[in-house]
Amino acid sequence: MSAPLIQPLPLGQTLIEKGLISADQLRVALIEQQKHSHPLGRLLVALGFISEAVLREALSETLGRQSIDPVRALADSDALALIPHELARQYRLLPLRFRPATADGQPSLLTLAMADSSDIVAQDKIRAQAAARTGAPVALEILLAGDAEIDEAIDQHYGYELSIDGILREIETGATEAQAPRAAPEAYSHPVVRLIDALLTDAVKREASDIHFEPEAGFLRIRYRIDGMLRLVRTLHQSHWPALAVRIKVMSGMDIAESRTAQDGRISLAVNGRPIDFRVSALPTIRGENIVLRILDRQKGIVPLAGLGLPERERNELQRLVARPEGLILVTGPTGSGKTTTLYSLLGHIGDERINIMTLEDPVEYPMPWIRQTSVAEVKFGFADGVRAILRQDPDVILIGEIRDPETAEMAFRAAMTGHQVYATLHTNSALGAIPRLLDLEIPTDILVGNIIGIVAQRLLRRLCPQCRESSPPNEDESRLLRRLGQTALPDSLYRAGKGCEHCDFQGYRGRLAVMELLRIDSETDALLSRRAAPHEILQAARARGFRTLAENGMARVYEGATSLAELGRVVDLSGYHSNSNLK
Numbered sequence: 179m180s181a182p183l184i185q186p187l188p189l190g191q192t193l194i195e196k197g198l199i200s201a202d203q204l205r206v207a208l209i210e211q212q213k214h215s216h217p218l219g220r221l222l223v224a225l226g227f228i229s230e231a232v233l234r235e236a237l238s239e240t241l242g243r244q245s246i247d248p249v250r251a252l253a254d255s256d257a258l259a260l261i262p263h264e265l266a267r268q269y270r271l272l273p274l275r276f277r278p279a280t281a282d283g284q285p286s287l288l289t290l291a292m293a294d295s296s297d298i299v300a301q302d303k304i305r306a307q308a309a310a311r312t313g314a315p316v317a318l319e320i321l322l323a324g325d326a327e328i329d330e331a332i333d334q335h336y337g338y339e340l341s342i343d344g345i346l347r348e349i350e351t352g353a354t355e356a357q358a359p360r361a362a363p364e365a366y367s368h369p370v371v372r373l374i375d376a377l378l379t380d381a382v383k384r385e386a387s388d389i390h391f392e393p394e395a396g397f398l399r400i401r402y403r404i405d406g407m408l409r410l411v412r413t414l415h416q417s418h419w420p421a422l423a424v425r426i427k428v429m430s431g432m433d434i435a436e437s438r439t440a441q442d443g444r445i446s447l448a449v450n451g452r453p454i455d456f457r458v459s460a461l462p463t464i465r466g467e468n469i470v471l472r473i474l475d476r477q478k479g480i481v482p483l484a485g486l487g488l489p490e491r492e493r494n495e496l497q498r499l500v501a502r503p504e505g506l507i508l509v510t511g512p513t514g515s516g517k518t519t520t521l522y523s524l525l526g527h528i529g530d531e532r533i534n535i536m537t538l539e540d541p542v543e544y545p546m547p548w549i550r551q552t553s554v555a556e557v558k559f560g561f562a563d564g565v566r567a568i569l570r571q572d573p574d575v576i577l578i579g580e581i582r583d584p585e586t587a588e589m590a591f592r593a594a595m596t597g598h599q600v601y602a603t604l605h606t607n608s609a610l611g612a613i614p615r616l617l618d619l620e621i622p623t624d625i626l627v628g629n630i631i632g633i634v635a636q637r638l639l640r641r642l643c644p645q646c647r648e649s650s651p652p653n654e655d656e657s658r659l660l661r662r663l664g665q666t667a668l669p670d671s672l673y674r675a676g677k678g679c680e681h682c683d684f685q686g687y688r689g690r691l692a693v694m695e696l697l698r699i700d701s702e703t704d705a706l707l708s709r710r711a712a713p714h715e716i717l718q719a720a721r722a723r724g725f726r727t728l729a730e731n732g733m734a735r736v737y738e739g740a741t742s743l744a745e746l747g748r749v750v751d752l753s754g755y756h757s758n759s760n761l762k
Contacts (some may be wrong), residue, residue: 230324248331251448269300505631643682
């Protein structure tokens with residue numbers, strides 16, 4: 179017999195149970211509703227019983243829809259261009275994001291913030307309007323917002339130039355192409371404010387991981403890091419930089435009067451309808467302050483283990499590692515190699531309400547449910563003291579953001595020795611390289627033995643664009659490299675980057691894939707560690723049990739057409755790779 183469905187509570191009952199209104203206040207609002215036939219939530223706000231923000235969150239819980247504060251959201255200019263100001267005002271809605279139809283058949287999607295998500299007439303009108311503008315059907319994604327918040331956001335966004343080119347033209351000429359509504363906030367009318375918002379929105383839309391503002395002698399260079407590569411997107415006159423830098427500092431909570439020391443800050447915004455965090459770093463240079471923003475998109479940063487795109491062999495090996503109840507798992511690689519994403523995927527794979535997972539990070543990049551996360555940057559202790567404190571919190575699993583000194587390494591092993599499963603990152607070039615690094619951190623050999631579950635080394639490779647990639651027999655240089663790498667039987671053809679297309683923004687690559695080497699530490703490896711065997715002995719023994727290096731796993735992805743040989747050589751050192759295994 180199936181379990182009965184749990185019906186959501188009515189809005190009024192939800193607010194009473196949360197202690198946000200009293201039964202008397204609800205009774206007053208219901209009497210007013212009989213007189214005026216307005217929605218209950220709008221009346222509770224009008225009577226002053228709750229705020230717009232409280233109503234928005236309560237409706238989100240009651241209706242099971244995501245909510246958003248549209249005043250703090252950055253709207254996409256493409257979305258705003260689809261819906262006229264009058265229509266947005268009439269139906270109390272704000273277009274936030276427009277995603278065109280994709281090559282795999284997904285229709286165009288328009289994300290809206292609406293005060294009344296049940297207004298079917300308004301949604302039909304918007305669909306028709308958007309379809310008329312685009313020439314194709316458009317699906318809608320509805321986010322909840324308050325009435326007054328929608329009104330303020332409409333005043334804030336409509337009537338202003340929001341494209342980057344238009345804002346720059348406005349700054350340089352002083353001419354405003356559109357008149358701002360009177361009710362619009364004065365701060366938002368300043369083009370510098372809109373320019374920073376437009377750049378942040380553009381970077382998120384293009385799936386950048388970082389934004390670089392780099393002052394030179396006479397100009398400002400703006401670059402995005404997309405798929406691991408920096409790409410020049412704008413060059414502005416140097417005179418614009420002081421105002422732009424001040425705006426970024428104000429948004430991130432930095433001291434705008436200080437420009438001679440390094441500063442760090444953080445910005446939290448809703449961009450294109452979803453929460454995005456920006457980690458901001460300012461560094462003085464001889465040309466002025468250099469500012470870099472790291473984009474932390476929770477939707478993209480928290481990936482299920484199955485969504486990492488790993489071959490089945492590596493995925494099964496990872497699952498075997500995390501199934502062991504105690505010991506230390508290390509993830510190694512340079513900055514930007516996806517270590518944090520992999521660790522969060524592993525924690526998400528094992529995490530539920532039955533175990534206590536606690537983390538120490540610098541900083542916390544992606545908040546996760548069921549996990550107690552601590553940012554060492556915001557507390558008065560480092561990683562080593564943090565592990566001591568966590569051990570008194572009855573943890574089952576501990577994540578240490580980075581092992582960077584002997585004391586932290588010692589505490590990580592102490593936690594692993596006392597029955598905990600410990601995850602940590604370490605900066606080394608390979609899985610085998612982690613062992614001499616731990617010895618360098620003064621971890622005795624007898625402590626290493628029996629306490630490491632496994633070591634993962636990983637890199638991120640750009641994925642060939644499936645729409646425009648090209649295939650042809652290996653050329654002379656590629657054949658020479660393959661022979662030097664020990665490939666006696668050359669493949670009939672290799673895929674490589676094409677000329678580019680609209681799908682990949684004419685880059686030849688779109689997205690990235692992880693390539694890993696997984697060294698599982700078993701009793702045989704422990705025996706080699708206990709007698710301080712040479713690295714080549716450990717490698718030979720690991721190979722006998724199926725271990726494959728980064729280069730070997732990368733070559734497998736080259737042969738299957740996921741990436742190119744040139745891209746693999748850019749990321750992975752192929753000079754020491756030699757294998758007679760057939761990876762085709």
